[in-house]
Amino acid sequence: MAHTPLVSRVPGHHAGGDIAVQFLTSADEFARLAPDWNRIHGAAAAASVFNSWVWQYQWWQVYGGGQPLRILVALEHGETLGILALYIQTIQVLGVPVRLLRFVGTGADTHPDDVGPVLAPGREEAVARKLAAATLRISDADVVLLTDMDPQSVFPRAIEQAADEARRARLSGVSERIAYIDLPQTWPQFLQSLSSDRRSRLKSARKKALAGGKLRFFVWQDAARLDRAVDRLAELHQRRWHEAGGGSDSFATPQYIDFHRSIMKATLPRGWLRLYCLELDDELSAITYCYRFRNRVYLMQAGFDPARARLNPGRVLLGYALEHAIGEGNEVFDFLRGEHRYKDQLATGHRDTMSVRVFRTSPGAFAYRLRRIWLPIWKARFYGEPPPKLLP
Template sequence: MAGLAVAAGPVRDPAALERLWRGLEAEAGPIPPFRAWTWIGCLAEERYRDPWLVRAEAGGRIVGLALFSRRRGRFCLAESGDAVLDAPFIEHNAPLVAADAGPEVAASLMRAAWGAGARRLVLSGVEEGLAAAAGGVALRRQIRPAPFVALDRVRASGDPLAHLSANARGQLRRSLRRFAEAGEVVLTRAGTEAEALAWLEALIALHQRSWQARGKPGAFADPFMRRFHRELVARALPRGEVDLLRLAAGPDVLGYLYNLRRDGHVCAYQSGFDPAAADPHRKPGLVAHLLAIGRAAGEGMAVYDFLAGEDRYKRSLATGSRDLVWTELVRPRSPLALAAWLRGCLGRRLGRG
């Protein structure tokens, strides 16, 4: 982009940053929920202890923004760098850029973080191209597939079961029949903030019970996680950026889905189901997602995204997958970069051996 100027500096006025971010959102075209201020700005003053903003301008207008939290030499993109505060787990992470901006704008924003004093760059849930464009040497790197359903395929067939394997179709039809014995199987969207927050609490209780029965702490073990999502739901519901969905069969509540949504992109973020409702012939999670996929397709949405993870139910329902990267980069030619290079060489050598 001609005349591109990039500058970085600390955030002094959070309210001004929100106005700036919301203004660029209007020019950014379709973005996933995790790049909207609804997510980025949720409890921002608590999450970003030392926030730094990198901004790109061209032709007298802002064309790109990247928010980092600075923590002991690390610049963390849209995260705090603290494990508890980052428990909400961002995905499809990237700078916010104008729709007419070329890929060099996002790359310039990332590289500017090095010039602002970053010794390490922490990028969570980004596309591989962005991680490569940021420069630096990977000190750690993890690639995770994120399965999704292309909803145009569902609309073309008129049946959310049509693209599934014969085995998956059989499981879902059997589950629907078994649940229907108690009454009509219905997926309902919370219509008010009070209802959405009540359903969120019910989801959390079911989620925690299920995970703790397996000896795991569960996603909502820390109070901050619950507080973050209560605030997020309150912010997102009036903007149509969240769905709290309840699955019921007649009078029986089977469980809940918590989905984020923005510009045709639905993200299946979290869920909670009654363990008593599940058995080899009744799969409430599969049924809930199937009905949510059908609902999203009917609303004209573009993609139903299961987010990162290789869970079997995701693979069963998905039409495709994309890779997301979690990486920590260090400056080239630094001692840590040399150590990472040597470690990589040793790993390759041992692999050949």
């Protein structure tokens, strides 16, 4: 594989070794990274479904759309030690074009958590520093906008240090606050951990659904008919939100549906996909869309038939999903982003994903800071309101 140099070779921390950071700019080169990416991802301390090669490559195939691709590759004597996939998204802010350097996977109508580079175990610090310094040397961007980073990764601190060393203005903070459940070893233990009211509601919902007719819970495994499940999930999700009098960006565009269809097809044979399904009277009435990775289950989206609302299919299915996750030996049920009351009611803890913004001295960076950062903060202060959540 040919790599285009971005920076010269710089000293590493292994005796007699050095690390070179190089970059790729084409989708074909992206595709050829799969073996190295998968190898590092499989052993990396900070790894998720969302920074896997398959997730990021599929995202680029759907959403890349001719935008400039910037993939940084850290090499030592020809061995790949780290990979960071970025691209440049151009937006208009106050009538000024602003070039944002972002993670592949962010910046469209999909919103992944726990993104960032894959770093070889035992070399994380050195590789992260080299990738961070190289990121700031990419000259065709006004703002380095790195959001939704895994808090266990060393990369957020590395990009902060690189910005400080380059004397570039930066802003760090929390991207999302995420609720999760620490799962016990058995379903009875989980039920006992709930409040009496919550336990009663969960049991009574399942009992009512079982008494209401024929009920079947299952996890989708039929690869040949997976399209049917995706279409039904999109339909149920949109119907549920329409009936509630609101709307949802999820499954609202052809690109969103195409991406999730392709990623489900790619992850089902890997054993990552968990489509929890509930049939009522032989009709698929609720689906909860999750991924399983390293004994954690991540909840992506869900949908249910509002015509069956009296049987609480969403609540019933979530109960079955939790029971199944415990039965598989999972340790955590992670709700990912999104503020919903039921998440906080069930959660045993919360975690934060991280963001770092780094600014050049350019008209685009000034327009971005004025509109996206300074004005919202000044407005909140003027009205005596809490600091606002800053938009990307």
